[in-house]
Amino acid sequence: MTQPTRIGLEPLQTIGNDTPRIDAVERVTGAAQYTRDFKLPGMVYARVLRSPHPHARIRSIDVSAALALPGVLDVITNETSPIVWGAGCVSGGRQYNDPIKDATIHRRYIFNNPVRCVGDSVAAVAATDRNIAEAALELIEVEYEELPFVLEPEEALADDAPRIWPEGNMCPDTRNEFEPMTSRIGDMEAGFAEADRVFEQRYETGFVHNAQMEPRCALATWEGDKLTLYTPSQGISNCRHDTARDLGLQDHQVRIVSQYMGGGFGNKNQNQDADLIAAELSRRTDRPVMLEYSRREDWLGVHGRWPTVQEYRVGVRNDGTVTAMQMRGYSGMGPYRKNSGGISGMDYYACPNRLREIYPVYTNRTTSGNFRAPSDPHGVYGVESIMDDIAYEMGMDPVEFALRNMRRPTEEAPFTNYSLEEVITTGAEQFDWQARRRVQPGSDEGPLKRGAGFSFMMFRAGLGTSSAVVRVDSQGRYTLYVGVTDIGPGAKTTLGMIAAEALGVPLSQVEVVWGDTDRTPYSVGESGSRTTIMTGYAVVQAAENLKQQIADRGMPSGADVLIGTATPVPGTDGLIRQCFAAHFVEVEVDTSMGTTRVLKYTAVHESGRIINPTTARDQIRGAAIQGIGQALHEDLLYDPRNGQPLSPGYYRGRHLTHQDIPEIDVTFIEVDDGYGPFGAKTAGESGIILAPAAVANAVANATGKRMRSLPITRDKLLQEVSA
């Protein structure tokens, strides 16, 4: 196995040692049960009817023929089941905020009228088997009044654009007002006045579907007034709460079970409309209902990373100091705003004069939402593209330019620790940056051109509340109860390792109970890179609590057990806590074919102390590869004439395969800053942030041409290099 390079700390007893997942055998034998693998007695199957139009009013729905089909148990529509999906559209994109969900003016229902994108849900059927349910969909007669549609965010803001919501196409903020998301520091006029040169550029980035391997599904069953949902969820606690609120239940009336799940990368957080549709059909039919989305439905009915337009203006002094940074951005949210629409990256710079305005805009494309580091890879691509161009334009090395201008701790804004310079210089050395980059971009002779690019980042690693319970019995067996799901990064193993370390016992003595709200306490969920640091912190505290009880009372005997619990509210004493990384990429561009091949990829991360080096390594490698896909391949194209999506699915999305994959060299610089569980920071999202920028910069270095639109597809590249 290719081990990550590790600099800084020695392994502890358990933590820091390469550890196979504690459920690895289930994962390689087919024993792991994913949601679609469950079969309950009397279970029936559900399917959803979806809009074929990008924007249409439903004049009527006739379900009589569908209901008459033998085997069909129920058909539901907006008329029978006007259930608001609170997490499906939130003012300000504030996914965790109940009062804002209640106040949201643009309410998304589980079935909508008008329908606002191809794939918007119209009706659902429950039937005794899948084929009957699918046949019944064909028998539902919907009369649509087609409405004009708009696909591009800037066009959607025009006065005469078709209105997707009555107030227009600007997404409302948390106060239901229609203002851009604006952050401003310093004095822009003074900053640009101080500059010797001012650079301007515009970039675009595409829609990137999360494309997790397991399509969305949900299995609902009721016992009396208690709902049990088997559903692939990244956050069983928030899924339970959202489902209860949407259905008018108390939290304790909903049980969420989600243990093995086939990925999510941000699109399985909160509850989903599939959960509500399955629950409603199950309630009405009094049968367990399994709702399954097809791959195409998952593509069009769930969500992916928002496409953006970014316009930058940057002022620089002749010595290479950035004096002013300005960006106006547009994020295409689809017809419902699930999440922020953020575009980040400017905050990596120390420049004291910065203005960022982002317009989150409704369009008649499919919904946008969170995908691994939701605001970051596309934003960093934009910022680092213009900064890279500025550096070369001014005859500077982009690494030197970054070291001169990047944000550093100040007296007013101190960090728990700061490793940004170290990750950059370590990466430059390991990658052999000076040898691989072309001082004159595009200077290779002939059609095959090589070049190198880099990018750097910091990403939040702040602490927060989560809960854990640890029990010990008289046999000395420890059971850890944590409300996490194991979406892929290996949280179950990581938290078991943290418990074993804190308890001073081998991992084999710790059993982990997870993924079921009736059996586990609150956890933040597998999102925001929070599980290891927040739930892990609670695990340490619960273990300390248990150890104190053992010290006071001795080990339990007979049938007795001792139970340690903790719901800590940790902080960082007012210090900024970040993880840090720099990625370096070498590419070879075939300028006659328009293809780009990644030859070398070096990723250096400071994520605090690494709990399990094997799984941490593969968080970084996998995320970097996803980022390469975003840089070079993935998009969801639409036909502007009819609003139809052209490339849903893996084949047309051109996802990377085994044969497209470079080696990814991973280095962890390990630091214990005294915060977080044993000094651990965040890793899961951070690896995807840098790849699009680093790849795009490498392409620019190889070709001498700046690609201003992601993905860097063959047609775009050929157009640029032949220009």
Next chain:
Amino acid sequence: MNSDSFDPAADGQAVEPDAPESPSRREFLETTGATVAASTVASFATPAMAQSTEAAAPRTAISVSVNGVRHEIEVEDRWTLAEMLRDSIGLTGTKIGCDRSECGACTVLMNGEPVYSCSQLAVWADGAEIRTVEGLAQNGGLSPLQQSFVDNNAPQCGFCTPGQLMSATALLEANPSPTAVEARAALVGNLCRCSNYNAIVEAVVAAGEGGVA
């Protein structure tokens, strides 16, 4: 799910009409699945699917060996091999990721060759030997490839893992010491959105005779 409890009669006994207008899965696969061996094509003796919603879905009795166990089973002609394995035989280790030949999560071995079971009709498996992920472990022990997947962290979310394992099993049977290049070529039809490709290839190479873990 316990395959001993499998009762084929419990599944799909209802009279099932077909979709009235859209082409059936069977028709679709028959049109597109031209690469299927002629001997199996010749075995569909049943007429084309009835288009009436009144008609029962046609069924055919087949005999198929799955992981060394022979099943005499009546399948609906429209069932895919993946549906039969998961729903009728109860072997849910085979995953359906796309149901249209894009992702490879459903890969099983049919007479030793990797196939996408979402794009094979169950009736085409008449007389065939099928192997699924549940059949890899022998005598209570993981196969060397499975153990290598464990040791090298080849599964992340694990949803593509059964398909990766089956393609890699076929590779190792044909080529006991594959290089990384050969492993990538053999597994190219198996997507991994966790993008854990490096670890998967490392696991396959390490499982080979010349491999180093």
